[in-house]
Amino acid sequence: MQLLTPADYRDMPWKNGGGTTRELYRLPYPSDPAGFALRLSIARVEQGGPFSAFPGIDRTLLLLDGDGVALRFADGPETRLDRLLQPVEFAGEIPVACRLLGGPVRDFNAMVARDWGRLALHAVDVAAGGRLALGGTSAVLAYLHRGSWRGEQAAPQSGSLLVLAAGETCELVCEDGGCAIVATLDMLAP
Template identity: 55%
Template structure:
């Protein structure tokens, strides 16, 4: 998966990815471009995925692509924000201060930009096979946060520099761990990190 990929531990897997490992891909509906950070494969259907993390640059208002069976989580990183309308329901306004917003990928979703382009973080998960939680972790200088899990843990550096039990995580880098166990996320200078815990069903 690129020059940074692949450190194996006893019974565990860790991958550290950076911008050279990411892929720029057109939206499914052709309306924009997404930078794919990480894609975990579907266990039986090569054309689908188990989970996918990406950052999209949204330059104009318009419809979102439709992803049947996918649970989506979106988080605005930069820009004034956007308003999402799902299937004719009242708009949901999102900006960089908003919590992560979860919605079904099969819903007809329209995006209205509030004042210019935005960048947003996207998490997509095959609903029938897995569930995921996304949290934005703000670490003050010298701050720490315990992270643990038996499934998959993905961390993405948004700002500053952090480390996970000695493994560095810089801005725009991504760490992916399987069966991470108990670990400590810390930062000497302060950092903002997106933390995702993925659990497979069954």
């Protein structure tokens, strides 16, 4: 198991130059280390505009805070992302324009190379004193969005990311009630 904290994250410009994102985790693509097979990040969106294109990448967005955004996909109708932790999935090569529904927002962005793996992303609310069991047959990445957490090996802070390889397990207790954003990753056979 790997524990990453905000000190491990890096801020970087958006591919389209329209803003910045905080990259939480990046796994290089096996045949192209400059690219990525998996990337988790948090973006602060201050104004509307086009999304960066990521051909061959499947994306999932979750709204972390703010009034939300309206996403206009070139291949379909407008989609509103206006409920906290509501997921929206789309192909990275589809042109997308974003319109803010109010002020700035922060979103959680998970991206995986379509020919490398499959990713399922969901938010898990944990009551005060409740347990969060992670791991199993798939790799798991868990971003501790809110709450005070403790585990057998560590007491990770809110804002930390736990990375578990397939077969690893971990159980955390949330002292005061909180939320984790859990990504389950299944890699495709080579």
